Amino acid sequence: MSDLNWQGKPPEILIIDDDSSVVITLNKVLRKVGRIRFAPDAAHAFISMSKYRPDLILLDMNLPDLDGLQICAKIKTDANTSDIPVLFITSQTGHNFEEKVFDAGGADFIVKPLNPRVVASRVLTHLNYHNAIRLLKNQANTDSLTNLANRRIFDEQLSVEFRRARRQNESITIAMIDIDEFKKYNDQYGHVAGDDCLKSIALLIQKSAHRPGDLAARYGGEEFALILPCTDTSAASDFIARLMDKVRGLQLAHADDSTHQYVTISVGYCTLASHNANILKLNEWVLVEAADSALYESKQAGRNTVTCKNLCLPIAINAPH
Numbered sequence: 218m219s220d221l222n223w224q225g226k227p228p229e230i231l232i233i234d235d236d237s238s239v240v241i242t243l244n245k246v247l248r249k250v251g252r253i254r255f256a257p258d259a260a261h262a263f264i265s266m267s268k269y270r271p272d273l274i275l276l277d278m279n280l281p282d283l284d285g286l287q288i289c290a291k292i293k294t295d296a297n298t299s300d301i302p303v304l305f306i307t308s309q310t311g312h313n314f315e316e317k318v319f320d321a322g323g324a325d326f327i328v329k330p331l332n333p334r335v336v337a338s339r340v341l342t343h344l345n346y347h348n349a350i351r352l353l354k355n356q357a358n359t360d361s362l363t364n365l366a367n368r369r370i371f372d373e374q375l376s377v378e379f380r381r382a383r384r385q386n387e388s389i390t391i392a393m394i395d396i397d398e399f400k401k402y403n404d405q406y407g408h409v410a411g412d413d414c415l416k417s418i419a420l421l422i423q424k425s426a427h428r429p430g431d432l433a434a435r436y437g438g439e440e441f442a443l444i445l446p447c448t449d450t451s452a453a454s455d456f457i458a459r460l461m462d463k464v465r466g467l468q469l470a471h472a473d474d475s476t477h478q479y480v481t482i483s484v485g486y487c488t489l490a491s492h493n494a495n496i497l498k499l500n501e502w503v504l505v506e507a508a509d510s511a512l513y514e515s516k517q518a519g520r521n522t523v524t525c526k527n528l529c530l531p532i533a534i535n536a537p538h
């Protein structure tokens with residue numbers, strides 16, 4: 218249908234217009250470009266947007282319930298829709314019109330009577346911009362080898378989830394995961410096999426951390442980090458035991474591992490329990506440091522081990538950094 222490389226499916230285009238002749242014309246021009254949906258007014262448009270997140274919106278200036286500028290401003294103030302390009306369709310070109318469109322957050326406008334080639338060119342240009350920005354954002358947030366979130370996103374999300382846990386008096390767990398004897402693995406099987414091993418374990422971690430708010434990130438070389446909101450010590454312990462089982466279940470041969478035949482991981486985690494007396498004085502990095510020191514203990518204990526540091530009792534608080 219579409220020539221654009223849009224993650225295997227055509228781009229979603231939403232046309233918000235109550236004039237059926239305009240809708241018919243736009244459909245004819247754009248049906249080869251993407252998947253077209255229609256809404257005759259603002260109410261239907263917002264329902265459609267929440268169901269089928271559009272990649273581009275064509276918006277009439279005058280609609281029965283809200284005017285186009287108001288709809289556009291609403292789209293632009295909602296974090297879920299703010300990055301969608303909005304192109305106005307209008308017969309108005311009067312005083313200040315262009316400024317009003319751009320002030321409302323519109324990306325461009327197309328003047329009636331509609332010229333099919335102009336419509337197709339403008340829509341394709343904005344879809345291509347939108348796609349390029351989406352790909353760049355994705356690259357900036359993702360570790361390219363494993364496709365997990367990168368360290369930058371981990372830091373951002375850690376702060377968000379820690380503040381949420383504090384506000385809502387919920388527990389939160391941070392886990393640090395490290396592949397055992399990975400230097401020897403690389404030495405024995407080569408770096409390409411090492412990369413494949415990292416990818417397999419990353420995929421397992423990502424599939425395991427599937428609840429809303431969970432985040433799996435590549436923290437460094439062969440180290441991963443997990444944020445598990447609303448997860449107390451016992452839930453975290455079950456989660457990590459299952460994850461370690463799954464890694465052992467992969468049975469990735471590691472002939473040089475001093476104690477095991479297969480690739481294993483060591484884990485350290487720290488849970489901040491709800492009702493922690495010190496919760497208001499703590500910061501998120503206390504959890505990361507505690508999880509990291511628990512991971513160190515797991516390594517000292519012989520690897521393929523999990524260690525928990527619990528912060529539910531009053532503890533010595535490190536200076537924030």
Ligand SMILES: Nc1nc2c(ncn2[C@@H]2O[C@H](COP(=O)(O)OP(=O)(O)OP(=O)(O)O)[C@@H](O)[C@H]2O)c(=O)[nH]1
Binds near residue numbers: 397399409
């Ligand atoms: N193939 C591959 N190897 C990596 C990557 N990032 C880090 N490494 C390797 O991971 C190894 C980590 O070695 P160490 O920190 O000594 O840890 P270890 O050998 O796993 O030993 P323990 O953690 O004590 O069990 C190093 O040899 C790094 O070169 C990567 O992206 N790909």
